[in-house]
Amino acid sequence: MPPKSEVLQGTLDLLVLKTLDTLGPMHGFGIAQRIQQVSQDVLRLNQGTLYPALLRLEQRGWISSRWGVSENNRNAKFYSLTRRGRRQLRDEAEGWNQMAAVINRVLKATS
Amino acid sequence: MIDGLRQSLHRLWSLFRRTQLDRDLDAELRSHLEMAVERNLAQGMSREQAHRKAFLDFGGLEQARLIYRERRGLPFLDALLQDLRFAFRTLRKSPGFTAVAVLTLALGIGANTAIFSLIDAVLLRSLPVHDPQQLVVFQWTAHHSPNTKGQYSFMSCPSPNASTEHGCSFSYPMFEQFQSLQEEFSGVTALCGNVGLNLRGNGPASFVQGEMVSGDFFETLGIGAAWGRTFAPADDKTGAPPVAVLSYGYWQTTFGGDPAVVGRTIWLNNSPVTIVGVAAKDFPGLDPAQVRPIWLPISLSQRIGMDLFGSISGDHPSLQAGDDIWWVYVVARLREGIGLGQAQAAVDAVFRNDVLDKTKELFKTADAPRLVLMPAPQAISRLRERFSTPLAILMTVVGMVLLVACANVAGLMLARSATRQRELAVRLALGAGRKRIARQLLTESLLLSLAGGASGILLAYWSVQSLVAFMSRGGLWPSHLAVHLDLRVLVFTVAASVLTGILFGLAPASRGVRLDLTPALKESLAALATGASTRPWLNLGSGLVVAQVALAILALSGAGLLVRTLENLKSINPGFDTHNILLFTMDPSLNGYTSAQTRSLYSQMLQRIEAIPGVVSATYSFDSLLSGNYWDTSFRIEGETQNTQHETLGLAAGPKFFETMGIPLMAGRVFTPQDFSLSPDSQWKPAVINEAFARSFFKDQNPLGRSISGVGHQGTSHQIVGIVGDTKFRALRSEIAPTLFVPAGGGEAVFEVRSAVDPRTVIPAVRSIVSELDKDLPLLSLKTEAEQIERSLFQERLIARLSSFFGGLSLLLACIGLYGLLSYEVARRTREIGVRMALGARPSDVLRFIVGQGIALSAAGAVLGILGALGVTRYLASLLYGVRPFDPLTFLSVALLLGFVALAACYIPARRASRVDPMVALRYE
Incomplete structure (x- = not known):
């Protein structure tokens, strides 16, 4: 079984990909905001860890980045999903759903 | 992925x-x-x-x-770059240490690569022919020499074992019989080397040494033409138009690589010969030790007046026909699928059948004559013979230098790591990972080794160039022989030094990471100096120094013996005055002079040369003294009860030979002008002998007036008219031998001109005299007698110089090691020394204490080294002259030399120690 951080990391990747899929090109702060909003502050995201995650996704070629101007006229780096990233999101979301379903079934069976 | x-x-x-x-x-x-x-x-x-x-x-x-x-x-690479930058900075901060370490490594790597590259060039390279393993050389062995009129040998013929007679030359008729063995061999070819040729038709007259070969020579060796064609068997038929093939190098240097050379006619010994081609570029001759400028078909040997046996015999025996003149070297290529043994059985049968023939009686059955086939790469080994000893010695010495260098670097690393404990402790305390620190230390030592390796390559390149230049100047190195840096040995030596770096870079690393932080940070002497953890490393350091000193002593002892040998050889009195003699060689017979014409030419030359201002007297002889050439003849003494054959060295000497050379007359008379005007078939001929001849053959009888007979190929008789002083003849090393002097006839001769001034200054006058008499006569090998002797000692000088250079180098390295160890000791024990001084020790006590420690280490090394030398120097015995392998004087002087250098190496750190201010030392913490 992989260590805990790995799972969290994988989860963070999935959240970021999904966020970019929904919002389109977005900067780091925006992504962090969105994840916190959607999870209704259940996930306390340490924003600092977001950037290494973004770099990792970019190194894998799932997202790309480009400097742009924010809605408040501020310079910011905008990240957007690549085609490979979209495919990856689909695969990972599927995998996640399957896993969740399995875990749910297991939990139900024991209770 | x-x-x-x-x-x-x-x-x-x-x-x-x-x-x-x-x-x-x-x-x-x-x-x-x-x-x-x-x-x-x-x-x-x-x-x-x-x-x-x-x-x-x-x-x-x-x-x-x-x-x-x-x-x-990439975190790994990132860290590596960081490590490298850091290592670079640290090394730059201690330039002394870095310089010594890099230089030490460079010397070890460079010297080894250079010497091994030379070994590779001469000893390990194969013959320059196609598929040399299939090539065989014919050799005969027997209990006694064959009953021939003459044997001529000119290529290497290694002895199968010491007790049997052997040779690699055969008669031409026998070679023709070998040629008929077509089932065993795809080609059988004959060659005969070093034929003197006076060349005309290409600028001023010049002299070359050619090789006579049979028609299928190039085909059998598998050598093509670079231009034109090589020989075909038809070129070697009697009556075929005379042709020649040039070697590529000679074509380039003498004919300027001119393609129009093919078809051109040149005159060799007054005979027109047409050049038909140039041999392949990479073929300097069958034996790489001897470059052949030009090849001629063997059938031309009569026409170009080939005279294998010198002027002593006067006329040429009929080479082609004779069964009893053995003069061709035979090389054959085994047919595919034929084993060496099978071929040997066939040739042995042919050979024995021929030589045991009753009508010829070349051998008796009891002599057990046999024919042996030797693989050509083993047989043709002149380069190996010439160089294997000096190169083996040099390889041993530079091997020691490499060992000393590695030990030195190891010692430096150890001492340095000890002084860095505090730094490592600080870095550990600040949270550096232990692995990371180890990696850092490793990077540092690798960087050092690589820098050493890189400088080593430069050094190797430079030393190969200068060594080859040095040896070419001495005429020892065939100039066409290219030397390439040997990649394998370069890799080996660099790997050795890198491994040393890693090993001893790791030692502090492993200690560094095991370090107990607190005492190290406090740098408390109580914990460090007496701490058990330090001791073994220090002992290892001392051991390394002792080993270095021992190796240096070993190398120096060998070098010392070789230097003393050289000195002994130089101080030998050869029995004649070697100063102010000019030598040059001529062979007018090559230009068609008869014996009488030559004699008259020579007497005119002598007259005119003696008239040159500054010339004292002039003469000529068949060989010059100490040239390495000599004539060996048998003779009988008339009136002896048993008709025994004796052997002596012989020399045909011209007028005033003994006066010119400064050889004293002991009894009787020397040759007079009348002796040289005797007709060649005069019954009476005079002879002069040396004292050794008189001692060996006449004991207490008076040799004057006695007659000897059977001298030389023609078996002439001579009456002994005089006795002269002994001289060295063959070489400085050889014992004084009985020598017989007879009046020189007309033929090839070496002229000896004694001058009152520098003999080189009379060269232009001599040249103009000769060209006035005949402009087509070339002067060969102009040199002074002193130069000739110097050159004969070249190998001794080379070995002595290089081995003492490398021996000195290892001593220097060892002393640097000693210095480093003691400096570290002093730095480490500053506080202890301070305490001692505070308690009343005087600076002189401290000085003595530190120097004593250094001397103890070097004494231990010296004892070990001398013991080792006692075991090893006997392998040098065959090279030594006038000094025994266990020469105590040499060992003593080497030990004294070490003592002085070691003292200097100890003195500097000891002085530093004696100047320790106790107050400063005690307050240091």
């Missing part, structure tokens, strides 16, 4: 844009925080609160940056 590659590339790319990316990240993080602050302000927080909240939400800013950076680059 591809994913992984993409990531790696991405990361690698990042390494080169570090600053740009750092700036990028900072901008991104700043923009994030500003947006966060803005939002917080919008939610109604105060400015201060807004900032605080933004930072809190973000988490550790520095931490994020660190993780990001690590994620961005």
